[in-house]
Amino acid sequence: MKKVRKIIALVLTISLLSSVFVGCSQDKPSDTTKTEGSSTTDNHSQDLVNEKEISKEDFEGEISIALPSGDYIDFMKNEIVPYFQNEYPNVSVTLSDDQNVDTRIAAGDAPDIYAGVFGYQPAKYSKTGNLVNYEEFDDYNEVFDRISENYVMRNFDGVYYVPWNATTQLMIYNKELFREAGLDPENPPQTFDEFLEAAKKIDELPNREDGSDVYGTIFWNDALAWGGWYWTMLSQIYYNMNDGRYQLFNEYGTDIVFDQPDAHMVEFFDFIRSAQELAPPTMENNFFARNVGMWLQFGYGWKANLKEAQGEPMVIGEDVGVAPIPTPKEGDTHWSTLDGRALMIFKSNPEQEKIAWEFVKFLMRDEYNLAACKALGQLPTLKSLVNDPYFQRPEAKPFVDQLQNTLPNEPIAELDEVANIIQQVYVETVIEQKISSEEAVNKAAEKAREVLTK
Template identity: 25%
Template structure:
């Protein structure tokens, strides 16, 4: 049995008390408002302009009917929100519905806190075929849809078409392989600017694995059985970091660290000609660039001889919690049905840049107009649709995913900064992640 020093225990108790206090202030006690409506409390992590879009959708829903009222409560970033959810357990202070990032999927299932969305789908004969298969595929585990996708994105290559022309490259024929990216970066680099800069972001490594048809953990990426081992040190990882490191060493790629905000700024200022970023960043990037140059977009690159693969959806989804009354859960489902309607999906996409999860949303006038204004987004749509759904592209499942991503980023830094070889850094990280997976699995009741 592990023992802990009393100061640590006191700090932990105070932390839980603080989280519980915050959770209580946001929760719903009896699920019914004073005017007899069923109250649904939704905890989410959409701040800034995204919060404005959330508030608009909630207002539209509340005004569209008289039986349910949704209260959307911002709970901070994903990690903070999940901590508050944990702190609310055992009380009546938690939400009816919570937004959780994709890498929290394994935890949410193992927590036994949720009523799978499949329950409501089956009960209402809801037609899942109207939704994007490659999006709901991530959240379909053990043949059931556990959460409803909400904000969904994937990574694409952004490039400066003007600099491509100046370097003698075809701006309408962007690089698609590791080898082509390296050659283009060399031609695009001069004494002042660099050909590329990619943030040392664990999500990108996960995507490079999937794009090579490689799984990140064993047991079918943790989908056939509970994952027991990380596969980070496999050929897909070594090949990716070897390519990345060589570009930095050759002086054609700029290392700006872990933050995508830094690489985004370098790209929009014209300091680098290529970068990786989320599809949800497209509007912001195009707006920031303005008329300085023309922004091009391309698929995520991969080795020229890579196996069949594609991209994994990122973002977050909506879970309905099973510790709330059944009528309250059904009210939350009613709100989710509203959110997945084409009109709402069109609004969400146009105002946030996230994918519509409903196929017919692309027929909405607002979406068509948005594609005319931002034709670069067609790349994201095509990349999503051309992705082959398999265990690699469905995405990995492990209960320690947030920690694993941090460990991966540390390994990436060790390689790019010349502290370890790709093989050694990834081997060490794989071992550490595997140990954490084993520790987590020992706590799960199955």
């Protein structure tokens, strides 16, 4: 058994990662589909309260949109903006990546629309008064009544984001390595103990023809240096340790709860420490190199990576299996995280905010929303799309089914800071093995409470 005794310590930064692996482009949506109702009044300005409904040609101005770089920008540029501007010919749209959003906000140059992430980002920006409350738009219900309530959370007595799409994580495994290790490729591990047993058998397989090692599992340790976002890639394991009863904070965000015994954060660290012994130090040779048995952090949006697998594309159902995250004992509910893209409108002036709202409504039309899910490898938040045949395919349905047992990123403004603290002790206990799991939890809890009381 290859034991990873020590790995070069990863220096954690406070920078926020908002990038996502993406899928491949799909069919172009039609620009002839009947549109939703046009904008009405705006509660920000008394001058507009009695205004008559205006035509789309009457909207004039420029809006800026911040997006994850890569396919998100390409999709918006090619598949959305041209059709939006066909209907709103006097509105220009500028796109930028989201790498410097906080800097722009601090400089008074916030984008009109930001496609951030669920949970802490709407809480963070609404707490500082930067976001428009969607409830202030008269036609708020026309959009939100079409969205599953599972994806909508209130912050500070308002709704400050539209859930554009969703995603969740499951376990994928290499069926060929299962067979080679004498495991049943149609019967993946259901419990954490079974997972470690299977990982050990795979880890003991001989090196490949090119001399590369075979590993039982893998973790994205590289991402420990990318900010608190990475907690969303670990949290599903933690949730299954406590049957989905505990996250990091209490209901009100006034204290942390992960140090309570029933939260089983100690057991979470213990499990990861054991699993890391059967894993490579980084993702330099990832699951798609075909020498890793199981990966507990596969998001639906990353299915495009299967096409980049070594040798030839991997196919879910054939050489790759998909399974729920393991649980402490067989029969327990399998939990995972609920993540996704949150469309936020930053405050500017009533006219500008109305144009931004028109664009958000455009993105939430069925045909354009489905096109985005296909192109960007995401899952639907609109009730009308859940049963679309596209999401009933073998590679998608397990993720859609998992959505009923997911926990959303907590809508706590301090989540990013607290997640970074947990990742710091993760390095010390899992990677460097300098402190015990108990010491890691106590250290993280102390520092987290300092954040909440400052």
